[in-house]
Amino acid sequence: MGNEPAHTVTRYDQELDRLRGIVARMGGLVERQTAQAIAAVVDQDEEAAIEPPELDTEVDALEREAEMLAIRILALRAPMAVDLRMIVAVLKMSGDLERIGDYASSIARRAMKVEPLDGAFSFSPLRAMARLVQENLHKAIEAMVENDSTRAMEVWNADTAVDELYTAMFRELVTYMMEDPQRVYYAVTGNMLPAVRPRGGAARKDTHKES
């Protein structure tokens, strides 16, 4: 865009900033959905379960907004190299974020339908996993907004720790259910939580590719 007047370049930069801003806003909402869904399951907090499905409409609208703006920038600005790869990453990340939000809503809805687990289930690997997934989600969005490849690599490497916590949680859950069949319904429903894990991973991967 070197031959165009300065004000056009500035407007173009503003558009790219706006696109990053939309995905950052999506990320913030999805982080909130995830936090509330986790609170609904782990702390049996009924209030917390209400928000994630409510935020879905806003997240969906932001995904459409990101897609429309990306298409507009691609059509009118013909971005090159780094900018083009950023736009492609943003398109993929917005889809990933939307789906993480979907999972969070689904977890929150399930959490409201079931009885709390009794004290025999510690929740500690699940809590640790939830904390790590949230931290990774937050860092992945920061890495995208600040175009920070070091941060993206940190998130990428943190995947192994999440996998290990998942295995620990899964084993505890199976043992818990085998001890008393009455626990099955809640435990199976609660087990949907780890579904956020691979989705978080996908968001991280796109950020990493971009950086």
Add this chain to the structure above:
Amino acid sequence: MGNEPAHTVTRYDQELDRLRGIVARMGGLVERQTAQAIAAVVDQDEEAAIEPPELDTEVDALEREAEMLAIRILALRAPMAVDLRMIVAVLKMSGDLERIGDYASSIARRAMKVEPLDGAFSFSPLRAMARLVQENLHKAIEAMVENDSTRAMEVWNADTAVDELYTAMFRELVTYMMEDPQRVYYAVTGNMLPAVRPRGGAARKDTHKES
């Protein structure tokens, strides 16, 4: 691109066809991964469980190839309107397909680790659900390749039927486990299968948006 010589336009069309072709090939592989994963769980077919993880490398490579070609077309051809929306849809769909393949591999790996379920579990809602998810996946890819919005709408509408089968399967599974705690390990592992459902839905949504 109306002012360019005819041979350039043809090459551009060929590039778009190649892009669609890559995603169609991805779709074919992911369909195969899904079919084999389902056979591994439902028919307890150990042979079938081997292929899905093996195909992952190829699916990942195709996703990267699609992304690189899309970026190339965007940078060199500055596609407009319909073509641009197709490219954006292809970028999102390739990510969805890659993740459906990931889930299929994960299901296949789990299926190999556990003992078969006894005769008390009918598998019929799971079979029906698997058939429908596969049919939808196939139709969604066809809709993308042929740019057929009627077909995309059919897939979109079929979502309710998949949800109903999921609920039926989930209830049967919980009852099955409550009858005998020894069944918990297999049943919880088998329950990962429905994870393909929302992913299939996402692929459908992108096709629909595109059409």
